[in-house]
Each structure stands twice: as C-alpha cells, then as structure tokens.
Amino acid sequence: MTKLGFLLLLLLLLLHLGGAEIKTLTISSDQRPLILLERFGFTHTGHASISISGVSVTSTLATPDPSTLGFFLLNQDSLIQLLIQLQQTPQFCVLQSKFITLLFTFQNLSPLPHSSFNSTYPIHSPNEYSLFFANCAPESKVSMRLKTELFNYDGENKDYLSAGLTVLPVLYFVFSVLYLVFLGVWVRVCVANKESVHRIHLLMGSLVVMKAFNLVFAAEDKHYVKVTGTAHGWDVLFYIFQGIRVVLLFTVIVLIGTGWSFLKPFLQDREKKVLMVVIPLQVLANVASVVIGETGPFIRDWMTWNQMFLLIDIICCCAIIFPIVWSIRSLRETSKTDGKAARNLAKLTLFRQFYIVVIGYLYFTRIVVFALGTIAAYKYQWVANAAEEIASLAFYIVMFYMFKPAVKNEYFVLDDEEEEAAEMALRDEEFEL
Structure with a gap:
C-alpha cells in the first residue's frame, strides 16, 4: 500500500x-x-x-x-x-x-x-x-x-443506528416542536404589527415552516432506520425539505443583507447575480448531499462528492457575506449626505450586528460542529448534532428579532436629541477613518 x-x-x-x-x-x-x-x-x-x-x-x-x-x-x-x-x-x-x-x-x-x-x-x-x-x-x-x-x-x-446516534429521532422531534412554537410566536408578532409587515417577513415565516418540516422528516427518517434498517421513503422527503430549507435560508440571508423589502423594494444587478449564483449552487450541493447520504464511502467517487459538497458550501458561505458588506458601505456613504444621521447610524449598527451574527453562525456550524463530531467519543456523536441545532435555533431567533416587524422600530423612530448625538458619532467615525 x-x-x-x-x-x-x-x-x-x-x-x-x-x-x-x-x-x-x-x-x-x-x-x-x-x-x-x-x-x-x-x-x-x-x-x-x-x-x-x-x-x-x-x-x-x-x-x-x-x-x-x-x-x-x-x-x-x-x-x-x-x-x-x-x-x-x-x-x-x-x-x-x-x-x-x-x-x-x-x-x-x-x-x-x-x-x-x-x-x-x-x-x-x-x-x-x-x-x-x-x-x-x-x-x-x-x-x-x-x-x-x-x-x-x-x-x-x-x-440499526450507531450507539452515538440512537437518540437522534427524539432530538430532531424536540427541535421540530420548538420551531413550530417559534412559528406561532412569529405569526403573532406579524399579526400584531401587520402595518409593518413586509414581504421579507413572510419569506422568513416560510423559512421556519421549512425548517420545522425538515426536522420532522429527519426524525421519521432516523426512527425508521433505527427500527428497520431502512428509511422506507422518509429519506426522500427529508432530502426534499432539506434542499428547500437550505436554499431558502441562504436566500433570506442575502435578501436581508441587501435590505430588500426592509429598506428598499428592489435589488441591484450585483445583488441579483449573488442570488443567481447561490441558488443553483445550493441545488447542486443538495444533489451532492443526496449522493453522499444514499451511497456511502464504498463507491469510487465518494471522496470527490465530499470535496464538491465542501467547495460549494464554502463558496455559498462567502457569497452571502458580500450583500451585507455592500449594505454597510452604502449606509456609511448615505449617512454623510442625506442629513438623517441617527436613522442611518442605527441602520449601520443593525447591519454590522447582523454581519457578526452571520459570520458567527457560519463559523460555528462549519468549524466547531465538525470539530465536536471529530473529537467526541463515539457514544456522544449526537452532541455535534445537538450543538448544530442549538446554534441554528439561536441564529433564527436573533435574526428574526433584529428584523421583526414593529410599528415603532427602535432603528427608525428617533427623536431630535438622538439625531444630534448620532451626527456627532458620525463625525467622530469619519475622523477616525
């Protein structure tokens, strides 16, 4: 050898x-x-x-x-x-x-x-x-x-589930219930502030629905594998909702990052190009995921499919960061010219926070979760799955809270004193730059 x-x-x-x-x-x-x-x-x-x-x-x-x-x-x-x-x-x-x-x-x-x-x-x-x-x-x-x-x-x-994965059916079912509760809270918030609901909020609600269904079918898939050794078709539904959920998640992050429907009702050409790249790549990544999940390491090209999946995931993670950076730059330039210092400073602060949250989420789910799965004892492999679901739920909660519909949004309803303080902050920022 x-x-x-x-x-x-x-x-x-x-x-x-x-x-x-x-x-x-x-x-x-x-x-x-x-x-x-x-x-x-x-x-x-x-x-x-x-x-x-x-x-x-x-x-x-x-x-x-x-x-x-x-x-x-x-x-x-x-x-x-x-x-x-x-x-x-x-x-x-x-x-x-x-x-x-x-x-x-x-x-x-x-x-x-x-x-x-x-x-x-x-x-x-x-x-x-x-x-x-x-x-x-x-x-x-x-x-x-x-x-x-x-x-x-x-x-x-x-x-038929490995000793470290036998608790996954219960784990996924519990998280699916949590997402359904989360969906109920989101619907209530939207109804209570229906005058401030934009199309992006409806898309965000659809994302929670897809995530909940994805976890339900993941639980069923693992349960039938555990009991019978085969998925009995539940894996097909799991892969379908998994693909829709991932595509929708990256789309929502891109649209929020561009400010679509929240700050502006349109997308620029470069932002449309990002979506045109991310969505097909995510479809391709889902195909690679199906091949990896349904075949196994015994096929000759299994390593190639793994490398393809990893490369596509890295490209998509990098691509969705650009719209957020563009929005931050645009808000920084606008804050110097349109005279609405406080509002633009608040928007700038919001998108900077969102940028940090997205980076943290991607880093944790791609690096930390992989490390946990590698170093954890074989009986505790489920810890990596639990960590990923906890991080995802936390990300959803933070993202939805930051961009929730509200009649009196703290980022858009500001008094004169806050306006003056924001103008001074912007001058200090320009001086530092």
Whole structure:
C-alpha cells in the first residue's frame, strides 16, 4: 500500500459518517486494496452480519490466494498502529495484522459456482469500528454482491443506528416542536404589527415552516432506520425539505443583507447575480448531499462528492457575506449626505450586528460542529448534532428579532436629541477613518 493510501485511509476514518443501516451493494471489477464499507458504534450487544454472493476474482497474474481477500473490522484505537505497520512494511497484507478484527477471508467461501458466504459476528469489545474489505492480491479485480447489517440489541429489538446516534429521532422531534412554537410566536408578532409587515417577513415565516418540516422528516427518517434498517421513503422527503430549507435560508440571508423589502423594494444587478449564483449552487450541493447520504464511502467517487459538497458550501458561505458588506458601505456613504444621521447610524449598527451574527453562525456550524463530531467519543456523536441545532435555533431567533416587524422600530423612530448625538458619532467615525 502506498503512502497516498495511508493518507486516504486516515482521512476517510476522520470524516463523520452517518449511522449505518442495512446496505445492499454490488461491487464490480474493483481492484482497490481497501474499501471502506461502513462505520458503526457498537455497544456490548453489537453484531455485524455480512452476506456475499456471486463472488468472482480475476487476475492478470497467477490465481490469487483466497486468504489475501477478506473482511475485517478496525476500531479507532488501533488505527494509528495499523498505519505505522503498513508504512513500515509496504508489502504487508492488512488481513494479517494483529491490530484488526478479522471476520473472514475468501477461504471460507462455498465451492464454485455458488461462491457465497453468510455469517453474523458478535462484538466482544464495545467501540466504534470501521468495516473494510481488503484485497491484497496484486493485479486482481473482485466482483460480488454484498449485504451488511451492523446493529446493537436494544432489549430484544435490533437498533440499526450507531450507539452515538440512537437518540437522534427524539432530538430532531424536540427541535421540530420548538420551531413550530417559534412559528406561532412569529405569526403573532406579524399579526400584531401587520402595518409593518413586509414581504421579507413572510419569506422568513416560510423559512421556519421549512425548517420545522425538515426536522420532522429527519426524525421519521432516523426512527425508521433505527427500527428497520431502512428509511422506507422518509429519506426522500427529508432530502426534499432539506434542499428547500437550505436554499431558502441562504436566500433570506442575502435578501436581508441587501435590505430588500426592509429598506428598499428592489435589488441591484450585483445583488441579483449573488442570488443567481447561490441558488443553483445550493441545488447542486443538495444533489451532492443526496449522493453522499444514499451511497456511502464504498463507491469510487465518494471522496470527490465530499470535496464538491465542501467547495460549494464554502463558496455559498462567502457569497452571502458580500450583500451585507455592500449594505454597510452604502449606509456609511448615505449617512454623510442625506442629513438623517441617527436613522442611518442605527441602520449601520443593525447591519454590522447582523454581519457578526452571520459570520458567527457560519463559523460555528462549519468549524466547531465538525470539530465536536471529530473529537467526541463515539457514544456522544449526537452532541455535534445537538450543538448544530442549538446554534441554528439561536441564529433564527436573533435574526428574526433584529428584523421583526414593529410599528415603532427602535432603528427608525428617533427623536431630535438622538439625531444630534448620532451626527456627532458620525463625525467622530469619519475622523477616525
């Protein structure tokens, strides 16, 4: 195995993978030395079930030794030791390592032409394990049909969610209820101040609806995976509302950042271009998310899809910042010329605060949440999901509070004394600049 293989293996194991379920896949003429199939957190009641059929191995060299092809489990604690061992001995077959839990090799296959195997293995040492298929036979290609079931027993019932993710159905349901309550409060605020309601406020309400539905279907999706090992179609609804919600969230941030419907009833050409870039990219990101979620690390291009998703997310996060910066610059210039110092200073302060809130939200959900998912013990992977939902709810509350409809908005109803104080503040600001 090459050094590049070491790095790819390490990267794959550091990436956050979703909870396992019943997976059925077909591997066709694959010559990769290592294929990561699943990652799963086992308790003391954990089991791994593997069934393969239609196995065929072709090689341009001599007939491969069946003991050089097989399946094994690797826990996180043994990862570094295995990488060191492979690096020190490049020709060493991973199936012979003392740091792995060998399940079976092709020596256990039934005789041709059936070439099949089926067995369930209890997990004696609770931990987070990665399930691999290894091919140590040089110049050989493997084809087979594979079915995996990784699960823990919850009493007499199978739990197909990883030990650290088994609480996600309840977690998502609780947050969906919180968003429905939040929606009720928002509707009440809009009705109480209906003279001040703009189109952006209606769009913000739609965003809360989409977020609530997204969490409801996420809860249902995880519940059915937990109980049956398959999502039974709930994953389709989850991905639909996930895509709509994300597109709507970025659109609302861009529109608020430009002041659309709140400060002005139109969008400039450059602001329209931002939306024309962000919305298609978010649709593409949602497609990448579906591919990542519905396939798994075993496909050849899985890493490419991950990189695409990450790149698109970074581009969109950068793009939505520009309209806020443009609004801040425009308000700063306007405050010097139109004679409404206090009002423009208040608007300037508001958009600066919004800029900080957006940056904080993006940083936390992209960096801190990823770090939590990486460093948290496998039994507490749900903490990263909880942190992300808490941060999202806090962001929604702050954003909606800052731009809520109000007859006497503190940023627009100001007396003469505040006007004079604002003019002095603007002069001081210009002097500092």
